[in-house]
Amino acid sequence: MKLKNVFATRWGIIGVGLFIGVFAALLQKWGNPGNMGICVACFERDIAGALGLHRAGVVQYIRPEIIGFVMGSLIAAYLFKEYRPRLGSAPIVRFVLGVFAMIGALVFLGCPWRAALRLAGGDGTAILGLLGLIFGIWIGTLFLKKGYNLGRTQATHAAAGWVLPIIMLGLLALLIAFPQIEGQNRSGVLFYSLKGPGSMHAPLLISLGVGLAIGFLAQRSRFCTMGAWRDFILFRQTHLLSGFIALVAAAFVTNLIVGQFHPGFKGQPVAHTMQIWNFAGMVLAGLAFALAGGCPGRQLFLSGEGDGDAAIFVLGMIVGAGFAHNFGLASSPKGVGPYGIEAVIIGLIVCLFIGFTMRKRSKT
Amino acid sequence: MSTKVDARGLSCPQPVLMTIDEIKAGATSEIEILVDTETSKENVSRAATSQGWEVADVSEEGNEYKITIRKD
Numbered sequence A: 001m002k003l004k005n006v007f008a009t010r011w012g013i014i015g016v017g018l019f020i021g022v023f024a025a026l027l028q029k030w031g032n033p034g035n036m037g038i039c040v041a042c043f044e045r046d047i048a049g050a051l052g053l054h055r056a057g058v059v060q061y062i063r064p065e066i067i068g069f070v071m072g073s074l075i076a077a078y079l080f081k082e083y084r085p086r087l088g089s090a091p092i093v094r095f096v097l098g099v100f101a102m103i104g105a106l107v108f109l110g111c112p113w114r115a116a117l118r119l120a121g122g123d124g125t126a127i128l129g130l131l132g133l134i135f136g137i138w139i140g141t142l143f144l145k146k147g148y149n150l151g152r153t154q155a156t157h158a159a160a161g162w163v164l165p166i167i168m169l170g171l172l173a174l175l176i177a178f179p180q181i182e183g184q185n186r187s188g189v190l191f192y193s194l195k196g197p198g199s200m201h202a203p204l205l206i207s208l209g210v211g212l213a214i215g216f217l218a219q220r221s222r223f224c225t226m227g228a229w230r231d232f233i234l235f236r237q238t239h240l241l242s243g244f245i246a247l248v249a250a251a252f253v254t255n256l257i258v259g260q261f262h263p264g265f266k267g268q269p270v271a272h273t274m275q276i277w278n279f280a281g282m283v284l285a286g287l288a289f290a291l292a293g294g295c296p297g298r299q300l301f302l303s304g305e306g307d308g309d310a311a312i313f314v315l316g317m318i319v320g321a322g323f324a325h326n327f328g329l330a331s332s333p334k335g336v337g338p339y340g341i342e343a344v345i346i347g348l349i350v351c352l353f354i355g356f357t358m359r360k361r362s363k364t
Numbered sequence B: 001m002s003t004k005v006d007a008r009g010l011s012c013p014q015p016v017l018m019t020i021d022e023i024k025a026g027a028t029s030e031i032e033i034l035v036d037t038e039t040s041k042e043n044v045s046r047a048a049t050s051q052g053w054e055v056a057d058v059s060e061e062g063n064e065y066k067i068t069i070r071k072d
Helices: A010-029 A040-050 A064-079 A091-108 A112-120 A125-145 A163-177 A204-221 A225-235 A239-258 A275-292 A296-304 A308-326 A340-357 B014-025 B038-050
Strands: B002-006 B030-035 B054-061 B064-070
Touching (some): A010 A239, A040 A064, A091 A125, A091 A296, A112 A275, A112 A296, A125 A225, A125 A275, A125 B014, A163 A308, A225 A239, A225 A296, B014 B038, B030 B038, B038 B054, B038 B064
Parallel strands (some): B002 B030
Antiparallel strands (some): B030 B064
């Protein structure tokens, strides 16, 4: 008989939410950008920048938190015998969903994790983003009820499940081999930011350590910021939602204690006030996450467990970040990018197409 | 008579949706659900309990789980 998974209980998921909330807020105190202690979308975007997949000078850094998320989950999956190498559930669709999830998130300027942290830091514009997220997930649940399904995965070689974790280790190796040089925006093959959010980061070992711990705990508890709302809307189940709420509450209290709570709508860090597009960007992201079966964090944790389809989604997000900045789709504190609005509309059309056409009655 | 649900290779929320569909169909008092991840096992068990069903048995074979749920 296996030990019961305490993290899968109500108090387990709440504890994990509290842990993430406290440490996300502390990461800001230790150097990460404002209300961005953890933002999976922003951090993958920074990784894309560090690799030169886009050349937005202010957002270039290999974020160790992302590496930690995948490796922490992998360690937990191996320790508890839950490593299950699998793939083959419509990978190309997952790639496209990843691309548009990233574009939607960068129009809002944050993923669901950051929406929660922005709210906990007093950023009123996050309310619009969260409402958009919930609305997008609600659309996704309508498709799920109608039989939307990307099909079954198949078991694969253990090594196939290792591909994304190995890529993450490769990124870590690059970060160690080519550390930031004071006052220079290049070091070896990597790009660094001299100003802006990309230049703000906690020390490497702290970022990596917190990332590993969160990856481990999230694998055990199945923490998911999309599933939180999806399960509530579909089944009136509050299990994952209680973790999400715990995250917001813990980050809020920590922000109050360390003096990071600044309520208001204007002048919030890395945020804009074009509320319609804060909302619409997150509708797109929420719908894409719902169709792909997990928030961007959960996709990293699943990748660590050996889910190759989640890994494809992650790569889609990183490539999407390249498009978002090269094409002027991403927003900035001044407002939406020159083609951001068009990209959101195209993304919504693509996601609706996927939702309407990819139905499979999986009864056998 | 028991009904079978094969949710192997599917990830959340599909296994739960399939189980609840079967529960709502109301044609049976015992359902066997096959899943292949620990997460699906937990989610299906949790959903069944919240629908007022009892998780009668969980057996593990290789990388698969068979969950038997029952309602009196």
